[in-house]
Amino acid sequence: MNLTHPLNRIEFGSQENIGNMMTMQEALTLLGDWVKNDKLVFHMKQVGHLMKSFAISKGYDEPTQHLWHLSGLLHDADWDQWPDDHCRKIIEELEARNQDPRMIKAIASHGPRYFGVEPHSEMDKMLYAFDELSGFVHAYSLMRPQGYEGMEVKGVRKRLKDKAFAAQVSREDIADASQRAGIPLEDLIQFVIDNQLRA
Numbered sequence: 092m093n094l095t096h097p098l099n100r101i102e103f104g105s106q107e108n109i110g111n112m113m114t115m116q117e118a119l120t121l122l123g124d125w126v127k128n129d130k131l132v133f134h135m136k137q138v139g140h141l142m143k144s145f146a147i148s149k150g151y152d153e154p155t156q157h158l159w160h161l162s163g164l165l166h167d168a169d170w171d172q173w174p175d176d177h178c179r180k181i182i183e184e185l186e187a188r189n190q191d192p193r194m195i196k197a198i199a200s201h202g203p204r205y206f207g208v209e210p211h212s213e214m215d216k217m218l219y220a221f222d223e224l225s226g227f228v229h230a231y232s233l234m235r236p237q238g239y240e241g242m243e244v245k246g247v248r249k250r251l252k253d254k255a256f257a258a259q260v261s262r263e264d265i266a267d268a269s270q271r272a273g274i275p276l277e278d279l280i281q282f283v284i285d286n287q288l289r290a
């Protein structure tokens with residue numbers, strides 16, 4: 092992501108569309124049309140799964156679980172074809188499809204340093220928190236012979252301190268996101284280890 096394309100907006104979608112959500116099949120079709128990079132699709136599925144798992148852990152109802160799932164599943168949908176227009180393109184698409192404004196706002200604020208939109212709701216904050224951390228834990232699983240098996244929080248923390256490992260993952264964003272979510276980083280890492288979708 093780069094800093095050259097802030098969204099310069101504070102409102103996303105329309106309140107009239109609260110509760111309007113595409114089906115899982117429609118979301119997967121959109122990803123199939125827009126994203127040719129399988130690793131990126133997998134990243135979005137992982138983040139979507141974490142979002143849904145978190146909503147379940149909070150006891151939220153099924154429509155809310157679906158809303159959280161979609162936010163994660165679609166958050167980088169435009170990154171493959173329009174990296175310079177990330178995440179404007181997906182936001183405009185979801186607005187054109189009259190999707191729930193809470194989902195559009197969460198996607199718009201998944202990188203506050205890049206898009207200039209602050210996460211406010213719990214869903215906004217958790218999408219921001221899971222995005223980088225999910226990718227980091229996934230990278231760590233790939234270098235472990237046992238993958239996710241026996242993975243511990245302290246191992247992830249050790250890698251976070253090793254600046255050469257997965258150097259493209261911003262430690263600053265991970266720390267900032269955990270602070271904004273009000274969840275200790277250890278707990279967030281444990282949640283990701285326990286709930287990450289595995290290849």
Ligand SMILES: [Fe+2]
Nearest residue numbers: 092166167202
């Ligand atoms: Fe992104």
Ligand SMILES: [Fe+2]
Nearest residue numbers: 134166167222
């Ligand atoms: Fe992402």
